[in-house]
Amino acid sequence: MDKTYQPQNIEQKHYERWEREGRFKPAGGEASFCIVIPPPNVTGTLHMGHAFQDTIMDTLTRYHRLRGDNTLWQHGTDHAGIATQMVVERQLNAEGLSKHDLGRDAFIERVWDWKASSGGRINGQLRRMGASVDWSRERFTMDDGLSAAVQDVFIQLFEEDLIYRGKRLVNWDPVLHTALSDLEVLSEDEQGSLWHFRYPIEGSDESVTVATTRPETMLGDTAVALHPDDERYQHLVGQHVRLPLVDRLIPVIADDYVDPDFGTGCVKITPAHDFNDYEMGQRHNLPMINVFTDDAAINDDMPEDYRGLDRFDARKKLLAEFETLGVLERTEPHSLKVPRGDRSGAVVEPYLTDQWYVKIAPLAEPAIAAVENGDIKFVPENWSKTYFDWMHNIQDWCISRQLWWGHRIPAWYDDNGNVYVGKTEQDVRSKHGIADAVALRQDDDVLDTWFSSALWPFSTLGWPEKTPQMSDFYPTSVLVTGFDIIFFWVARMIMFGLKFAGDVPFREVYIHGLIRDQDGQKMSKSKGNVLDPIDLIDGIDLEALVSKRTAGLMQPHLAPRIEKATRRQFPDGIPEFGTDALRFTFASLATTGRDIRFDLGRIEGYRNFCNKLWNASRFVLSTTEPLLSTTSHTIVDDSFAGRWIRSRFTHMTEQVQRQLARYRLDLAAQAIYEFTWHEYCDWYLELSKATLYDDDASSDAKLATMHTLAATLEGLLRVLHPFMPYITEEIWQRVAPVAGVSGTSICDTRWPVVATDSSVAEADHNMAWLQTFVLGIRQIRGEMDIAPGKRLDVLLVDATKDDRARYADNARLIEKLANLNSVTFVDGSDEEPPSATAMHGEMKICVPMAGLIDIDKEIDRLSKQLSKSETDLARTEGKLGNPSFVERAPEAVVATEKQRAEEHRQQIALLREQIQSLRDIDAA
RNA sequence: GGGCGAUUAGCUCAGGGGUAGAGCGCCACGUUGACAUCGUGGAGGUCGGUGGUUCGAAACCACCAUCGCCCACCA
Numbered sequence: 001m002d003k004t005y006q007p008q009n010i011e012q013k014h015y016e017r018w019e020r021e022g023r024f025k026p027a028g029g030e031a032s033f034c035i036v037i038p039p040p041n042v043t044g045t046l047h048m049g050h051a052f053q054d055t056i057m058d059t060l061t062r063y064h065r066l067r068g069d070n071t072l073w074q075h076g077t078d079h080a081g082i083a084t085q086m087v088v089e090r091q092l093n094a095e096g097l098s099k100h101d102l103g104r105d106a107f108i109e110r111v112w113d114w115k116a117s118s119g120g121r122i123n124g125q126l127r128r129m130g131a132s133v134d135w136s137r138e139r140f141t142m143d144d145g146l147s148a149a150v151q152d153v154f155i156q157l158f159e160e161d162l163i164y165r166g167k168r169l170v171n172w173d174p175v176l177h178t179a180l181s182d183l184e185v186l187s188e189d190e191q192g193s194l195w196h197f198r199y200p201i202e203g204s205d206e207s208v209t210v211a212t213t214r215p216e217t218m219l220g221d222t223a224v225a226l227h228p229d230d231e232r233y234q235h236l237v238g239q240h241v242r243l244p245l246v247d248r249l250i251p252v253i254a255d256d257y258v259d260p261d262f263g264t265g266c267v268k269i270t271p272a273h274d275f276n277d278y279e280m281g282q283r284h285n286l287p288m289i290n291v292f293t294d295d296a297a298i299n300d301d302m303p304e305d306y307r308g309l310d311r312f313d314a315r316k317k318l319l320a321e322f323e324t325l326g327v328l329e330r331t332e333p334h335s336l337k338v339p340r341g342d343r344s345g346a347v348v349e350p351y352l353t354d355q356w357y358v359k360i361a362p363l364a365e366p367a368i369a370a371v372e373n374g375d376i377k378f379v380p381e382n383w384s385k386t387y388f389d390w391m392h393n394i395q396d397w398c399i400s401r402q403l404w405w406g407h408r409i410p411a412w413y414d415d416n417g418n419v420y421v422g423k424t425e426q427d428v429r430s431k432h433g434i435a436d437a438v439a440l441r442q443d444d445d446v447l448d449t450w451f452s453s454a455l456w457p458f459s460t461l462g463w464p465e466k467t468p469q470m471s472d473f474y475p476t477s478v479l480v481t482g483f484d485i486i487f488f489w490v491a492r493m494i495m496f497g498l499k500f501a502g503d504v505p506f507r508e509v510y511i512h513g514l515i516r517d518q519d520g521q522k523m524s525k526s527k528g529n530v531l532d533p534i535d536l537i538d539g540i541d542l543e544a545l546v547s548k549r550t551a552g553l554m555q556p557h558l559a560p561r562i563e564k565a566t567r568r569q570f571p572d573g574i575p576e577f578g579t580d581a582l583r584f585t586f587a588s589l590a591t592t593g594r595d596i597r598f599d600l601g602r603i604e605g606y607r608n609f610c611n612k613l614w615n616a617s618r619f620v621l622s623t624t625e626p627l628l629s630t631t632s633h634t635i636v637d638d639s640f641a642g643r644w645i646r647s648r649f650t651h652m653t654e655q656v657q658r659q660l661a662r663y664r665l666d667l668a669a670q671a672i673y674e675f676t677w678h679e680y681c682d683w684y685l686e687l688s689k690a691t692l693y694d695d696d697a698s699s700d701a702k703l704a705t706m707h708t709l710a711a712t713l714e715g716l717l718r719v720l721h722p723f724m725p726y727i728t729e730e731i732w733q734r735v736a737p738v739a740g741v742s743g744t745s746i747c748d749t750r751w752p753v754v755a756t757d758s759s760v761a762e763a764d765h766n767m768a769w770l771q772t773f774v775l776g777i778r779q780i781r782g783e784m785d786i787a788p789g790k791r792l793d794v795l796l797v798d799a800t801k802d803d804r805a806r807y808a809d810n811a812r813l814i815e816k817l818a819n820l821n822s823v824t825f826v827d828g829s830d831e832e833p834p835s836a837t838a839m840h841g842e843m844k845i846c847v848p849m850a851g852l853i854d855i856d857k858e859i860d861r862l863s864k865q866l867s868k869s870e871t872d873l874a875r876t877e878g879k880l881g882n883p884s885f886v887e888r889a890p891e892a893v894v895a896t897e898k899q900r901a902e903e904h905r906q907q908i909a910l911l912r913e914q915i916q917s918l919r920d921i922d923a924a
Numbered sequence: 925g926g927g928c929g930a931u932u933a934g935c936u937c938a939g940g941g942g943u944a945g946a947g948c949g950c951c952a953c954g955u956u957g958a959c960a961u962c963g964u965g966g967a968g969g970u971c972g973g974u975g976g977u978u979c980g981a982a983a984c985c986a987c988c989a990u991c992g993c994c995c996a997c998c999a
Contacts, residue, residue: 004961187996194999212999225999259998267999276997336999382928389927389995483994518936520992588947591938594929594993599936601948608961619958666938670946685958693957775965782953782965789956819956875943884979893942893980900943 001621001734005607005614007578008538010730015127023747024132026472028070034473035061035073036457036506037133038481038489042077042140043084043118046125048515048523048598049482051533054131055586056512056665057480061132062722063660064477066751072473074460075133077122079115079142081406081449082176082343088114088405104404111405128534130579130725137469139460141452142407149459150407150452151423153500158411158421162359163399165411165419169278170398172351173341174296178402179355180341181448182395183488185348187337194263194334195319198327199224199241202249208236209329211263213336214273215322216315218243219302220289221250223269225280228254230265244327245318246303253284272352288352296349311349356400356409356445363495364394370494370504379510379663380592383483390487397492399448406446413441454492457505470501478663479506482514483594510663513596515589520597526554528562531574536603539576542567574600580724581607587723588673590665609673610727613720616681617731620713623692624706624738637704639691641813643763645684648675649712653719653754665723672720680712683771690816697812707739714739715752769806769840770814776838776845777818783861784836784853791821797832797844799825834921837862837914839907844914855922859915866911873904 002009018024026032035057040050061073088111089099099107126133139146157163170179195215198207208224224241226233233252240249257280258267271281272288281288293299298306298314306314322328339348368391370376371384378384400409411421412428415438422428425440434440452459457476461469475497481490490509497505516522517529524530528549535545546566550559584606589596637643655671691697691705714735721728732746743749781788796807804825807814814820826832826846835846836858849855879885879897886894 001958004959210999214999257997257999262998269999274997274999276999279997337996386928386994393995487995514993589937592929593937597936599948602936604961605947608959611961612959615959615962617958622958670938674946681958682963689957778964779966785953785965787956788954788964791956872943879942879980882979886979888979889942896942 001614001618003615003618005578005611005727007580007610007726008576011128011130011537011579011726014726014729015130018132018745018747019127019135021745022136023745024073024134025136026070026072026134028065029068030070031068032070032072032472032477033061033064033067034071034476035478035480036460036476037073037075038479038485039076039078039141039453039456040122041080041083042115042122043087044080044122046122046129046533048531048533050122050125051129051582052515052586052589052596053480053482053512054126054129055583056510056590056663058129058131058725059583059587059665059722060478060480060660062725062747063751065132065747066718066721066749068750070472072137072469073131073133074137074139074473074476075126075131075135076139076141076456076460077119078449078453079140079406081401081403081446082178084111084114085403085405086176086343099404107404125534128537128579130583132725137460141449141456145462146452146455146459147407149455149463150447151410152464153455153496154410154447154451155421155423156500157358162362163356164359165354165356167352167354168357169272169275169350170353170355171339171341171348172294172296172353173344173346174292174294174349174351175344175346176341176403177294179353179398179400180348181398181450184342185339186342187339189335190338192334192336192338194332196264196329196331197244197268197322198329199243199268201236201252202240202242204239206236208233208241208252208266209264210266210268212268213334214270214315215318216298216311217270217273217291218268218318219246219298219306219314220270220272220291221248221268222271222281222286222289223250223284224252225255225258225267225269226252226265227258227260228256230258230260232260233266244325245321253280253286255280255283273350275350278350290352292349292351296347296351355398356411356447358397358399360394360397360495363499364391366498367391367491367494370498375504376494376506377508379508383486383509383511386483387486387491391491394491397448399451400443400445401448402444403446406449407452409443409445409447411443413443414438419443450488450492453489454496455500457493457497458501463501474501475504476506478508478510480510480512483511484514486511512590513592513594515596515598518597518599520595525552526558528553528558528565531598533582535574536577536582537579540574542570542573545570545573575604577603577607578610578726580727581610583725584609584669584723587665587669590663592664609677610724612677612681613727613731616676616685617713617735619685620709621734621738623688624710626703627706627710627738627740630703635700635704635707637708639701639704639708640763640766640809641684641687641691642704642708643759644767645680645708645712647760647763648679649715649752650754650756650760651675652679653715653752656719657751657754660722669723672716672723676716676720680716683767684712685709686817687813690813693816694812710735710739714741717746718749718752721746721749766806766810769803770810770817772840773807773814773845774817776840777820777847780836780838780847784847784857786847786852788819790852791819792847793822793824794818794820795824795826795832795835795846795848797826797846799843800841803841803843832917834918839910842906842910844910855918859918859922862911862915862918866908866915869904869907869911873901873908876901876904 037057057073061071065071092099102110154163171182171185173180192213194211194213196209196211198209200207210224221243236252237254239252241252243250257276269277269280269286271277271286272290291298291302292311296311298309300307309317319328340346341348368388371387378387410423411419412425413419420428420432422431428434428440458470458474461467461474463470479490493505497503521527521529530549546563549562549566553559581603585603588602652671652675656668659668659671688705688709691701717728717732717735729746736743832846833848834855835848836853838845876897880901
């Protein structure tokens with residue numbers, strides 16, 4: 001083995017072999033475990049969020065495989081309608097073409113080409129992450145099977161009147177030319193103005209002043225509204241206003257919706273361009289006048305000199321004109337929520353169009369119940385509240401998109417505007433008896449990407465066919481996802497799963513946090529703070545990193561700033577950390593919070609952890625070779641050290657099990673780290689040396705120690721494997737034979753059986769005694785600046801019978817660990833030489849000074865300990881002196897406290913005595 | 925306007941009714957036969973504030989402050 005851990009030498013070969021050997025296919029026993037991957041965009045690339053999420057899923061998947069479950073991690077990709085179409089359109093634009101130049105069919109073909117050429121990228125990256133998805137079952141949302149599922153669902157919903165088509169106000173993206181669902185619209189606070197317009201009352205000198213943030217929509221005003229109880233304007237209700245510019249008469253109406261305290265208390269009403277106005281329009285039967293074109297320019301029904309003007313240009317022109325007309329009373333700064341499309345960033349326009357909707361309330365009801373009654377559990381639980389809030393206020397879902405890339409809506413129209421829904425045109429004709437002579441035209445629109453995503457947990461398993469996978473794996477075990485798509489995806493899967501697959505899609509929803517940069521900023525290209533998981537695995541030099549971060553920016557002027565920040569943060573680029581270190585870092589970061597700051601310091605620490613494991617393994621392999629020629633692997637190691645490390649291993653394994661069951665990968669990882677570094681390496685390996693290098697130790701004892709070394713490491717590798725698949729496989733290949741374990745891959749092994757050794761308590765006691773002893777010596781060394789290499793002569797004063805026995809049993813170990821030259825028992829009555837002292841219960845461990853130690857320094861050191869003990873004693877005595885504590889606290893607590901007080905008193909007495917004797921010597 | 929989360933060591937974060945924890949960073953010493961990607965020792969916190977519950981609160985409750993996120997129709 002190499003002296004240092006070199007991840008690049010060990011990762012890919014193992015992955016290739018696992019895949020070749022079909023190790024990711026379900027092959028377990030009775031219990032089944034299944035996760036469906038949140039499908040990444042087919043043409044996308046792996047980002048930190050994926051890498052994090054995939055680590056969680058892979059860890060759970062590999063864990064369940066080791067537990068012997070029939071385990072499936074179902075993989076697939078998403079066609080990602082808008083996102084993918086935008087990318088290809090941008091490519092076309094770069095060639096000076098638009099999608100209309102190609103036409104629909106050619107454009108779609110072009111998108112398929114793009115998928116073919118770039119669609120493998122994310123899969124390659126998933127492999128680098130070690131993701132053990134079942135590649136043989138990979139699906140794509142626009143596969144034939146999945147498309148058929150989409151059609152079936154659409155048709156059934158339509159036939160049950162749960163899908164309808166209607167002309168309504170929708171969120172219109174005037175750049176992408178498509179409708180958006182409410183969820184795809186993000187409202188941000190922006191600085192704008194509140195303009196006050198004076199509208200003249202017809203047949204009167206009076207006027208009414210309205211306030212608006214959208215002046216250009218006044219072209220479509222069909223009323224002015226005020227609050228019914230607003231005394232200022234009562235007399236105006238029922239009168240009419242003559243709309244400036246367009247010269248139209250519109251009524252003044254009263255409606256509760258109006259807030260008399262906002263603006264002037266009078267509102268202009270534009271039912272065709274505002275959701276509230278739309279509703280008010282419905283209530284008052286107001287006409288709806290559409291002002292815009294699909295581009296959100298002024299349409300041809302508007303006054304001539306406005307036609308064709310972009311909405312914002314129209315606004316300027318209109319304001320200028322109003323100014324001259326004296327209609328603009330005043331302008332005040334005003335902050336408002338501006339709705340923008342989440343993809344285009346364009347200001348979304350409420351716009352009247354024909355769209356398809358899912359009537360959602362009937363689907364929502366059972367989906368709410370499923371979480372209420374515990375059929376589905378959110379982890380952490382509080383996310384269910386977010387889910388409920390949204391579900392209780394859910395609006396009908398606009399599912400049609402005016403795009404080309406996606407599942408085309410299976411609806412056909414005749415020339416009379418009748419709509420027929422079916423799988424194919426032929427299907428529709430035969431179902432409805434429509435002659436071939438009657439022209440039918442398919443709906444141009446495609447479905448919202450999330451429509452097919454909503455079917456994902458069952459469409460990927462073969463629904464609507466009754467496949468073995470459906471019966472084996474549905475409902476799936478757990479959905480692992482971020483809170484940002486609870487509404488987009490989780491809720492909709494629950495609704496559709498219950499409706500179509502007859503059961504919840506998953507038993508649990510594990511919601512993880514979002515990965516942010518080290519300053520808590522969201523990672524984004526334009527901020528230039530993106531980290532590519534693959535760069536963390538392979539490393540990247542500074543120049544490559546800089547050019548990667550500054551290439552292809554939407555706002556190229558940001559490049560210098562990004563470059564500067566990158567050079568400052570990564571003066572030497574990013575070193576290679578390897579997949580296992582990255583995965584362990586993610587696991588350790590998987591806490592319950594919302595935001596996760598990705599700190600490079602941690603991945604470095606876990607790379608070091610890999611190195612630690614690597615080198616411990618080198619040690620084990622180099623010392624346990626004799627086991628290979630041993631015929632019996634039923635060696636029993638009954639040394640206390642062996643029992644102790646086995647007990648710690650069991651404890652750790654239990655911890656990991658328990659924490660994984662509650663998705664606390666951070667705590668599971670911590671338990672492994674702690675055991676590996678601070679118990680197995682720091683103590684057990686060192687203890688083992690004392691036996692292995694002891695010429696007097698029996699060969700049985702040596703073999704037993706070797707066996708425990710190897711067996712514990714082999715078990716540790718299994719427990720660690722779900723987190724760090726590569727390094728554990730690499731080491732396991734070498735350690736398994738030594739540990740007497742057969743098999744060709746660690747993937748073949750089973751999770752260690754957690755067995756409790758009856759003599760654990762005694763071993764733990766003995767170890768604690770030994771550790772106190774060794775640590776006492778080390779502390780003296782450390783604080784008194786005695787070189788670690790200096791072998792010490794030690795006196796044990798006032799040792800009890802028990803101390804003597806324990807020392808006798810462990811002399812070799814202690815002498816080795818504390819690096820002692822000699823140990824002499826001394827009775828309290830004997831003369832002690834001046835010494836530095838460590839207290840061990842009633843016993844004093846004395847290191848004679850003999851030129852090694854400065855008396856004053858030792859007095860200081862002991863005084864510090866004394867004062868700490870005194871503080872502690874005072875606190876404990878304070879408690880015990882409180883009658884209500886003694887009366888009311890549990891007996892065990894009081895007993896502990898009493899024992900503690902006794903120990904402190906003993907310590908204090910010993911310390912005082914020791915300090916005094918040093919002072920006497922000093923004075924003499 | 926509602927809701928949710930966070931506030932613990934210099935930094936990143938765990939924990940949880942019974943004497944404050946880890947990693948990184950820091951200081952000192954160290955090439956001891958796995959590992960300097962290391963070892964040993966050490967310094968460092970009145971757990972955001974104020975009340976309350978309790979024998980006991982950093983932890984539970986209430987309120988407040990600061991930061992962040994989500995939802996919502998004030999033009």
